[in-house]
Amino acid sequence: MKKEREFYDKEKFNVVINDGDMGSNVLAKNRGIPSLFVTNQYMPKLWKSRSYLKPGLYFISKQIAKATRVLVADSAPPYTICEYNLNFPDDIRDKVTYVGHFSNRKLVNSTSQTDLERLVDGADFGYWMRTGNKPTNDRTGQRYEEVFHESEMNDERRIISHAKNDKSIDRVVGKDGEKYSIGEAYEKKIDWIQIDIGFLTEQEMQTILTGCKYVVINGSHTIMGEIMGINSKPIIGMPIYDEHTNQIKWAEDKQLGVLAESKKQVIKAIQMIRQNYNKYQEKLGVFSENFDGNGAENTAKIVSDILERKK
Incomplete structure (x- = not known):
């Protein structure tokens, strides 16, 4: 001082x-x-x-x-x-x-589609975001993995972004249980269940946010604004800290998403959003119109x- x-x-x-x-x-x-x-x-x-x-x-x-x-x-x-x-x-x-x-609303200059974008085109999937510093990111990843091991997730496609600039993370898991590179999975038209990505380009992130059914997050304020306000997608929040819990609870109260603090609650939240998708879309439409x-x-x-x- x-x-x-x-x-x-x-x-x-x-x-x-x-x-x-x-x-x-x-x-x-x-x-x-x-x-x-x-x-x-x-x-x-x-x-x-x-x-x-x-x-x-x-x-x-x-x-x-x-x-x-x-x-x-x-x-x-x-x-x-x-x-x-x-x-x-x-x-x-x-x-x-x-x-x-303080959001980033700039338009992404569209280039030719990457193999990842081609692979997910037309698929029904959830987007699972790992964000925050290393302890927060790692804890979020551990909680996601616990959900993925539940039998109800056997047919629930998901894309996980790790927010780490590490190409060794990139992989595709097919429904056959085999692992592939992204390029290989696209060329072989693999029926995939999970895609892990270390770091997404802005174009890839926008493609995934546009195409996903819902987004699973830990409750970061900036990320919530980007998902619900700019992209009008429902969230499922697995909070790490109390401020995360408060923000996700607010979204749940406004019918913009669901608070889930256990793996069973996450699975129930996915089912709830899928069953009431039009209701969430209606509420998100109003929220997006008033998003500053x-x-x-x-x-x-x-x-x-x-x-x-x-x-």
């Missing part, structure tokens, strides 16, 4: 934008510098297993409240995915602005307005 204080005193900032750095937030307040705190959490609901974290959350929320404005990186209510992670008290509501998701993916642009306008007023 000493070096950060010296940096503040030297640079004489006109405005400060913080994304999770509460120390910087406090330094700005103490120097009378307008500060913007970008977040999708304030006072998350804690489940029984983590109630001991509540004192820490109170401390963090008090530091966030010192910002001149709190910018929520989500759509405005009632379309706020992180609603159950906010719980703002009345005394700071006036300084809260919902700026929208202009977080970066809206934040830039707020910064510009503050700087203009300081001239």
Whole structure:
């Protein structure tokens, strides 16, 4: 903090934008510098297993409240995915602005289809995403594998993206139990049950999101916005952390997806989505129409307005 204080005193900032750095937030307040705190959490609901974290959350929320404005990186209510992670008290509501998701909406320049895209074309499958840092990614993968070993999954096609730039992960498992490279599976027209991919190109990811029936995730806020808001696909959430649980529970309450905390619940969720697919599509259509993916642009306008007023 000493070096950060010296940096503040030297640079004489006109405005400060913080994304999770509460120390910087406090330094700005103490120097009378307008500060913007970008977040999708304030006072998350804690489940029984983590109630001991509540004192820490109170401390963090008090530091966030010192910002001149709190910018929520989500759509405005009632379309706020992180609603159950906010719980703002009345005394700071006036300084809260919902700026929208910081999403990547750029169009993918379409090139010729890859063997992976050709292999999945026209197939009925679920998309299972592994995301997060290494412990989160690995834990998510372990939970997915537990589901895949259930007999109900014997005919449920799935594509698993590992979010690891490692070509050795890429493989296709046929319904015959044999393993193939992606190119080999496409050439031989293998009737596949599972495809593992280390890292998807943007074009491949968009093809899979467009073609899948549902997406299984651990509850990442950014990913949920991309899947439900931009691609209008129902989610099945297997949470790792409480903030994940809250966001997936919100989606379930809005009939945009299903919370599943065990392998049996995942299988039941797949069946539920398949049986009620039109209902989920209808709710997702409304959510997508009200999805705000202009977080970066809206934040830039707020910064510009503050700087203009300081001239």
